[in-house]
Amino acid sequence: MSKKLEPQLAAGSVYSQSARLIFKRNRSLLIQPILILVILTLMLTYIHNHKLDIIEKVTINPQFIFKAIEDHVFLSFSAAVIILAIAIPGGILFTRPKMKRFTPIALALANIGQAFPAVGLLILAGINFGFGKPVAIGTFAAFGTLPILRNTIVGLQEIDPFIVESAMGMGMTPRQALRKIELPLAVPVILAGVRTTLILTVGVATLGVFVNGGGLGMLIIPGLKLNRQIVLLTGGMLTIIVAFTMDWLARLAEEFLRPRGI
């Protein structure tokens, strides 16, 4: 261990890493927002240099676009919150000794959710439960549960069993061992799953338009149907920007929440 590290480590608590240190160590965290800005600039330049016709003006206007982005973020974010609320407690549950034997069943179910074609799932849900945002959100949640569920299970299973044994040997109750030892150690793996899920839901949220859920699909689908390339491209690029931004925020969370020492 190099001597140079010590002053930083002497600083203390688990989450005390300064933002500057994180960016210094992980330069790609700075590249991503720059990339987002570049795409945004390219897109705006493209739109600015293009003479919009009447049809294009219906969609390419600030009011419509902001509404679409707002809906899109709302759809994917709501789905992600539902997924978090289900998949993390679920993952914990399926690693407890009494429930371990059900783990393959839970993973199989989540696998089916993801393996099913998203459009098919969405339309089926729409026909059965009616159109609108709630149905769209529910479907996206079913679609994106797998990564977090799997990562929570794997993250908890991968912890060295002797660490848990010594926690129990010290006299921690199972609940204390989970809260103080197992969950903090599984955080990096769980957060990686959260990132994957976020990007996945931002992607599938473009399909929300099929069940009248709004979102950036409102640009992409008409763009395709009416053969207006600029509308299609604007929708596509905005989806990328939203996905990249979500991903960047999740990576920041990953860096800040990762326990020190591992």
Next chain:
Amino acid sequence: MPSVQGQEIKLEKLTKRYPNTAKDAVKEFSLTIPAGELVVFVGPSGCGKTTTMKMINRIIEPTSGKILIGGEDVTHTPAFELRRNIGYVIQQIGLFPHMTIAANVATVPNLLGWDKAKTKARVNELLELVGLDPAEYSNRYPKQLSGGQQQRVGVARALAADPAVLLMDEPFGATDPITRVRLQKEFRALQRELKKTVVFVTHDFEEALLLGDRIAVLSEQSHVEQYGTPLEILSAPATDRVKSFVGEAASVRMLGLVSLKEIDVLAGANGTVTVPETGTLREAMEQFIGGADVINIGTRGHLTFDALQNVIAKTRSTATHS
């Protein structure tokens, strides 16, 4: 902080049978471990010695039998309560990688709800006790320490709430030979000072001889082949299994266990060579083999070769008949 001394552990017909197995992993194991003594369970791999030890703090729940600590039946005490009063060190150490060394050592005091100042003072005291400078190591993380240092932290963590009983499962097994010997010697000195009741599991007979006040030699299903002091086991192995486990050169090893402070010597200092009285019979014997006729035992007196032979014979017979 005054140290809590060991309590007697009494195990009565402890049995462990795993589901879907034909025979007991541990069968009716009964043993009394006197207060303040270090007892080593030694035996070949798979003999059930670790299982037996882990039933004492019920990391492994016994199928039947009784555990008494300090006369109190703890077979059905809530496991987490029992364990907070029993130190636990395992070969894999199991330090919590996301916590600093200080936080690791403070685990049990925190569970017991000690106040911060008391915990901090105790952590510093313990780190010093195991030879780690608190100022330097408190805020480090486990992976920044060497294997030997990590194991010292493991011992400090087990001693944190000053338990009467300590369970150790091959604690020095994963360290290199030089570090291992140093840790063993340090731990022996520490134990003589603290006088905890220690159950120590190893497959290394040398380690058992070095550390044990008593040794229990175990065979399959944790059957006790012999239970006695190192001297008793070396001078009078009870069964062939013990004999094979003790191995070659038992007599020479035995000499290494007898302190020159304890033996009868002839008065006066007539010798040409002097062996310090902190040594053992083994060093005295080496001088005779080296050609000396009479040797001085520190300032206590002297020994001739005949006198040495008498001492050995006497040691052997007391060990056998005790």
